[in-house]
Amino acid sequence: MGDAGRPLARDLARLLVLGLLGLLVLAPYIWMVAASLKPLDEIFRASLSLLPERFAASENYGKVLARVPVGQYLWNGLVVCGGILFFQLLFAVPAGYALAKLRFPGRGWAFGAVVLGLLVPPYVPALPLYVAFSQVGLLNTYAALIAPFTISVFAVFLFRQFFKALPDELLHAARLDGMGEWSIVWRVVLPNALPAATAFGIFSVVAHWNDLFWPLIVVQGHARATPALGVLFFRSEEAGDDFGAMMAAAVLMTLPLVLAFLLAQRRFVEGIATTGLKG
Amino acid sequence: MTAPAALAYLLMLLLPTLASLLLAFTDYELGAAEIAWVGLGNFEAMAADRGFRNSAGNTLLYVGVVAPLSVLGGLGLALLVGAGARGRAFFRAVFFLPVVSLTVAMAAAWQYLLHPTIGPVNSALRALGSGAPFWLSSSDTVLLSLAAIGVWESVGFNMVLFMAGLASIPRELYAAAAVDGARGPFDRFRLVTWPLLGPTTLFVVVLSMVRSLRVFDTVAVLTQGGPNKASEVLLYTMYTEGFTFLRLGYSAAITLVFLAAVLLLMWVQTRVLDRRVHYG
Numbered sequence A: 001m002g003d004a005g006r007p008l009a010r011d012l013a014r015l016l017v018l019g020l021l022g023l024l025v026l027a028p029y030i031w032m033v034a035a036s037l038k039p040l041d042e043i044f045r046a047s048l049s050l051l052p053e054r055f056a057a058s059e060n061y062g063k064v065l066a067r068v069p070v071g072q073y074l075w076n077g078l079v080v081c082g083g084i085l086f087f088q089l090l091f092a093v094p095a096g097y098a099l100a101k102l103r104f105p106g107r108g109w110a111f112g113a114v115v116l117g118l119l120v121p122p123y124v125p126a127l128p129l130y131v132a133f134s135q136v137g138l139l140n141t142y143a144a145l146i147a148p149f150t151i152s153v154f155a156v157f158l159f160r161q162f163f164k165a166l167p168d169e170l171l172h173a174a175r176l177d178g179m180g181e182w183s184i185v186w187r188v189v190l191p192n193a194l195p196a197a198t199a200f201g202i203f204s205v206v207a208h209w210n211d212l213f214w215p216l217i218v219v220q221g222h223a224r225a226t227p228a229l230g231v232l233f234f235r236s237e238e239a240g241d242d243f244g245a246m247m248a249a250a251v252l253m254t255l256p257l258v259l260a261f262l263l264a265q266r267r268f269v270e271g272i273a274t275t276g277l278k279g
Numbered sequence B: 001m002t003a004p005a006a007l008a009y010l011l012m013l014l015l016p017t018l019a020s021l022l023l024a025f026t027d028y029e030l031g032a033a034e035i036a037w038v039g040l041g042n043f044e045a046m047a048a049d050r051g052f053r054n055s056a057g058n059t060l061l062y063v064g065v066v067a068p069l070s071v072l073g074g075l076g077l078a079l080l081v082g083a084g085a086r087g088r089a090f091f092r093a094v095f096f097l098p099v100v101s102l103t104v105a106m107a108a109a110w111q112y113l114l115h116p117t118i119g120p121v122n123s124a125l126r127a128l129g130s131g132a133p134f135w136l137s138s139s140d141t142v143l144l145s146l147a148a149i150g151v152w153e154s155v156g157f158n159m160v161l162f163m164a165g166l167a168s169i170p171r172e173l174y175a176a177a178a179v180d181g182a183r184g185p186f187d188r189f190r191l192v193t194w195p196l197l198g199p200t201t202l203f204v205v206v207l208s209m210v211r212s213l214r215v216f217d218t219v220a221v222l223t224q225g226g227p228n229k230a231s232e233v234l235l236y237t238m239y240t241e242g243f244t245f246l247r248l249g250y251s252a253a254i255t256l257v258f259l260a261a262v263l264l265l266m267w268v269q270t271r272v273l274d275r276r277v278h279y280g
Helices: A008-036 A040-045 A057-067 A070-101 A107-118 A126-135 A142-149 A153-164 A168-176 A181-192 A194-210 A213-218 A227-239 A243-263 A265-278 B003-023 B041-048 B050-082 B088-100 B103-113 B120-127 B142-167 B172-179 B184-196 B198-213 B217-223 B234-244 B248-275
Strands: none
Touching: A008 A057, A008 A243, A008 B050, A008 B088, A008 B103, A008 B142, A040 A243, A057 A243, A070 A107, A070 A142, A070 A153, A070 A181, A070 A194, A070 A227, A070 A243, A070 B003, A107 A153, A107 B003, A126 A142, A126 A213, A126 B003, A126 B234, A126 B248, A142 A213, A142 B003, A153 A194, A153 B003, A168 A181, A181 A194, A194 A227, A194 A243, A194 A265, A213 A227, A213 B234, A227 A243, A227 B103, A227 B217, A243 A265, A243 B088, A243 B103, A265 B088, A265 B142, B003 B248, B041 B050, B041 B248, B050 B088, B050 B142, B050 B198, B050 B234, B088 B142, B103 B120, B103 B142, B103 B217, B142 B198, B142 B217, B172 B184, B184 B198, B198 B248, B217 B234, B234 B248
């Protein structure tokens, strides 16, 4: 497998099949972009031509930008994903380090709790969390969107596995230099954990940028809506059968993460593959 | 060192999960003044509830279609993409693209694609002289249409996992199999690839089932369980019971069924893993 020197002719059948399958997978993107450029009457004529006879991009995209706060949605997505990732790393890196390298009473239990937590899908604690947030008046806030995900047992687990492989000499040397455990975590351990942290970060951002379930529960109205919620709002409130504008909205909200993916394709694939166990 | 994580674990995971477990045995409704212990009442109601049985059946059918197709598709793509260096990175990116795309937005794109009258899929079918199904708006085809979107969404994810599994198979084994008389790609696959891929395959199968069990976004965006509850699925039923009808006790009981299904799958995985798949 993977013999690069194979003559093109023998590779042709494979590339042809892959090309057809690739077109099939890309079809929704192609039609989405095409429809976002077409005026409504052309869309309703249902012709199979991809190129519009009259470009209506400014109409469609203008409609989206005028009717819903796209910038606000994207900003909310950024704040929520950034906030979640920040707290996940802040909590999970020291915990993973302690579980991997420090001896303390109850360590076995703590690790057991982590493994147990891995079994619980996020839908299970959702109902009581919603009741609690509504009791303390935190619905429709960034806090409600971020707080439930600040603890990632998966991240704790991942970092513990990763830190176990760190040489003890490195830590001893840091201690001999008079560093406390906390500064060891942030100044010695974390820089060494960057590959794991990047992989986890990509996984986390993709998961929460795309999440609909929790934002749908705790957010009403545009002010705190994430991109996923924004598309839903636009679809039900504004667009109706206006597919051109709908597709323009879809393009705008999908674009940031897809662009990031295209720029750092290998990191994304490896990040998701190594952290894919979480599902 | 572990204190912040422990506190967040307690508040955001452990206590709410326990509360969910307790809630499942009560008749709690949001805003109700009283709350009563009903024992297994919610589960008995569920067993008698045609809506729930329909929802559970739909979910099983969805998993039964999406999991096998996305596993086989993922394996096929991994073999095909990995079979040569040419175009490898490009096609890997193409098939992986749906994994990183905003599900809600792509669901909207699919809605246009599958629109009965103006959708390109039906335009193409009409041009070919074939009938034009109603896809998402007919109770006969809605679940299959959602399943097709589900496969589209997850096949690239499985491909990447399989590619990692394939990369870990030692090359020498293919040479050894050739010496032992293995001829052609099918022999190589049957004698080396398939058995050595065992642990990866098991992992991908279980993961695909768990992932498809959680189908929610496409249903919430495209069908809201309709038409005629033909696309009502477990998590969507849980969502409407809890957040539309505010019957939190009943909703928590559905969550528990969902959790039990996930745990069962993981238990099967560990059992099978202990028993047989011991290669690499």
